[in-house]
Amino acid sequence: MAAMTGLEIEIDDKTYAPLASAPTRRIFDGFQLTVDPGAFVCLLGPSGIGKTTLLNMISGLDTDYSGRIEFRGEPRPRMGYVFQTPRLLPWRTVLENILLPLPSTEAARRTAVNLLTDMGMSDTQDIYPERLSLGMQRRVALARAFALEPDILLMDEPFVSLDETTADKLRDLLIEMLAQRPVTVLFVTHDSRDAIRMASRIIVLSGSPAHAVKDIQVGLSHGERLDKGAIEAFRGRFLAQSQ
């Protein structure tokens, strides 16, 4: 099992330079967030508020900001990133896509094949991604993230543009995977039901520059999370005004 890694984020300033006629946009100004090792933190907020920007800064894709992002436990943690689109290589098979970030060893191959079997996709391993449905492609992207046994898992609205049944199946799969392979998760979404169903902590972002308006510990049991009524009740109690 991977060592648990926490996160300390302090963004002093993140600004998007003006594009053409659009004015300068200040995304973060003195934003702070501490994530405990093993937590499932959901960042909840409307589109365009800077959630994806934050994930990109954490993953190291975006370095154009002032502030610091530090990892506790592991200075250079292994990161799995499930993007808003699957971002699979269309010219590589499902298995090759999952093997891409792994060392080229027989052991890694076995891990990947077992993971596909666990996720109910053993029959797709030699298929090219574009022949799969979007739901299946997202499943492969999830498998790729889990295959490298990450210390931190970043997820950017990984269930959007799926029908409810498929999205629900993927949510269940994610919860199941996390039970077997615990990892610190940062999950970005604009869907509060998504957040309540899976997160141990929900941070509601609002405003421009963005700041946390709510920081809620979700103490629901596994059973309650599967109960639509309990989710709606929780939503009414804590998140009523924000959505």
Place this chain on the structure above:
Amino acid sequence: MKKQSARRSTHLAWSALSIVVLVAAWQVAASFSDPRLLPGPGRVGATLVAAGLDGSLFTNIGITLARVFASFVLAMTIGSAIGIALGRVVLLNRFFDPWLILFLNLPALVIIILCYIWLGLTEVAAIIAVAINKIPNVAVTLREGGRALDRDLLEMASVYRIGRWRTLRHVILPQLTPYFMGAVRSGLALVWKIVLVVELLGRGSGVGFVIGSAFQLFDVSTILAYALAFVAVIQMIEFLILQPCERRLNRWRR
């Protein structure tokens, strides 16, 4: 599958018909003209068989193909490297774009003559001259490919820390394949024509040399025989190497 093979055989039938009509038109035109100026298909065919029997056809085509191959590989390698670099680095492109335009517009003949003057009438000079003619075209095509690389996939490669070599092999090169194949196609067509000129001007062997000698002797039949044989060889390369290659590379497409 059946449908596809049926379509392919209709296609072949049309091609065969088209060639038969062309040969017939050639025969008709030849029967009205001086056989020294325009020999008919029969006479050219006889010249072809004679050249084939004494072996000179195959040696000369072999020599020319070797030169085509050497300069083609050289041009594709250097041109691709330049093109990808220009496509990825804006500053490089800004600086070298005028150079590229200069070399694109420099007549092949000028490059060939300068290479022979500076490097002597040698094999190396011949191959370099052909490569220099082709490099700018390859660079321009691959530059487009370099510009069009998918940013999402490059980000994925960077987050997953797959390293430079894997990024090149699994993320970048597959995206450049269509551009590369485009450069190969137009390259093959251009390179063999320039090789003939290079051979005509400064080599003592190869198809270009033979055609040059035939020109001195006013031997149109030999000129046509060699030209047709070489066109056939280039078409074989297209059918037997390029097309199967492309089909393999495009397997993943829906």
